[in-house]
Amino acid sequence: MKWLLSLTLTLLVGSQQSNPWLLESFQKARQAEKQGQLEEAASIYRAILRRDSHLPEVHHNLGLIYYQLKQYQQAADSLGKALQLKPDLLGSQLFLGLTEFRLGEFEKSAGWLRKVLAIEPHNREAQLFLIRDERALDRCDVATFQNALGAFPNDVELNFTVGLACIERIREISRQAKDLGPASPVYLWLSLRKAEEKKDSEATEKHRQELNKLGSVEIPPIVQEYDTLASLVDHCFHVVLTLAPDSRYAGSVRGYFCESQNQIEEALKEYRAAGDHFFAARLLAQNVRLPEAETEYQMALQADPQNHRAMADLAMLYVQKGEYEKALPLLNRLLQQYPTDAEGWADLGKVQHKMGQIQEAVRSFGKALELDPSLNNVHYQLASVYRTLGRSDLASEELAKFEATRKDELKKFEARRTDTTK
DSSP, X not given: OHHHHHHXXXXXXXXXXXXXXXXXXXXXXXXXXXXXXXXXXXXXXHHHHHHOSOOHHHHHHHHHHHHHTTOHHXXXXXXXXXXXXXXXXXXXXXXXXXXHHHTTOHHHHHHHHHHHHHHOTTOHHHHHHHHHHHHHTTOOOHHHHHHHHXXXXXXXXXXXXXXXXXXXXXXXHHHHHHHHOTTSHHHHHHHHHHHHHTTOHHHHHHHHHHHHHHTOOSOOHHHHHHHHHHHHHHHHHHHHHHHOXXXXXXXXXXXXXXXXXXXXXXXHHHHHHTTOHHHHHHHHHHTXXXXXXXXXXXXXXXXXXXXXXXXXXXXXXXXXXXXHHHHHHHHHHHHHHOTTOHHHHHHHHXXXXXXXXXXXHHHHHHHHHHHOTTOXXXXXXXXXXXXXXXOHXXXXXXXXXXXXXXXXXXXXXXXXXXXXXX
């Protein structure tokens, strides 16, 4: 890695005339690294820093070792110290971004990665993990995707990741259209698009007539976004299937296409062949095949213990089955890794309430609202908890907050709906 080499040379040159012990120790640490003796290398670096804590290169290399050992908090501390001492260390910025991602600090991670890309736009890892940060934050920035694809147009993993991010936003758009109701222009335009994709001429004509009756000629902005994202998915998945038809990414793409055509068994076959247990589990859960979904989620976590989506979904599957004692340790583990996950705290509160851990549920719901005040349903859940405690006054307060926010959302909803019909 070129940033690691440059840091090594900087230290060696600076230490040759000043401290022979430092030079010898550093060389021993580097040799231990090359031989895969990471704990030994870390021990030597720590010994160096005990003598002189103002060496950014040593903090950087120690941070890299911690990262490889998956000791992410220690990695973040060491890399952060390196940047305090030398703010322009590009390698430290990159690895701090990767480390913050592993810690679930997605906003911080994205900030560091953007700094890297401002200097080095063709840094593949920075591009890839920035997209992953955006996915984790439920954001969909087409400009970010286009920058990454422009830098690495034939990178199969990157194209696959962009495609997944677009699909998640497309699903969110579909949910929003459903909320607007079947008489809304957004719902009808989206139904038209889906009919066109399936080449269903009868449904296509039906939706066109309905839109004509409404006088809806202009495509709503959210449907324009859908069109852009759908085009990106087609492009990215075409790259995957063309350049790596035998890869696990291609298997997942074929599974997605089968799923979109409601070919459930064919989709499951493709996902399983690709080793994509998470997508297989999610599809099984959607079709209420819970025992099979549980097995696939467990396999997904065995393959990638850091898969917080699989962890969260498996916990919710246990809640759905009423097996709260199985959900609880998963949620606790998830929140240890991602303590700023507001929805995770809300889910934990629900499980604690079901298990009769009332005071714990109050604290978890309070933490969820502290992290994300927009989670309005948490007020409703809190009202239920307070009723269990016999605190009707507090329950009424939470219900009032829930109703006030819901009315405000409905007003905004109707305002947006009116705008789309003008």
